[in-house]
Amino acid sequence: MRISQFNELMSDEFGEQFSAVLMRDLKLSGFNDQTPNQAISSGEDPKDVWIAICQTQSVPKSRWHGVSKKPGSNK
Structure with a gap:
């Protein structure tokens, strides 16, 4: 996974501000x-x-590939 994909998943799931908090503080x-x-x-x-x-x-497994995205999907 590219870091850009990772950042997109984080932002889609948690929003930009909470993502930043998680990245900095979550152990x-x-x-x-x-x-x-x-x-x-x-x-x-x-x-x-x-x-x-x-x-x-506790993100549901159905969203581990992204919000409204399915495994193997390019979008």
Whole structure:
């Protein structure tokens, strides 16, 4: 996953302002309590970080590919 796709998913799901808060403050247990910003900066795959955020924030699995998007969809 490209970082631009990751950012789009974050913005679509949480809005720009709350996304910024999550990126800065949310501790991800699967990444040694790093924040999403720290995990991505340390080289973690944005897709893995996105899934961890979805799990932590109880995002329904149906939206893990994006709001109103389906697996394999280009939109």
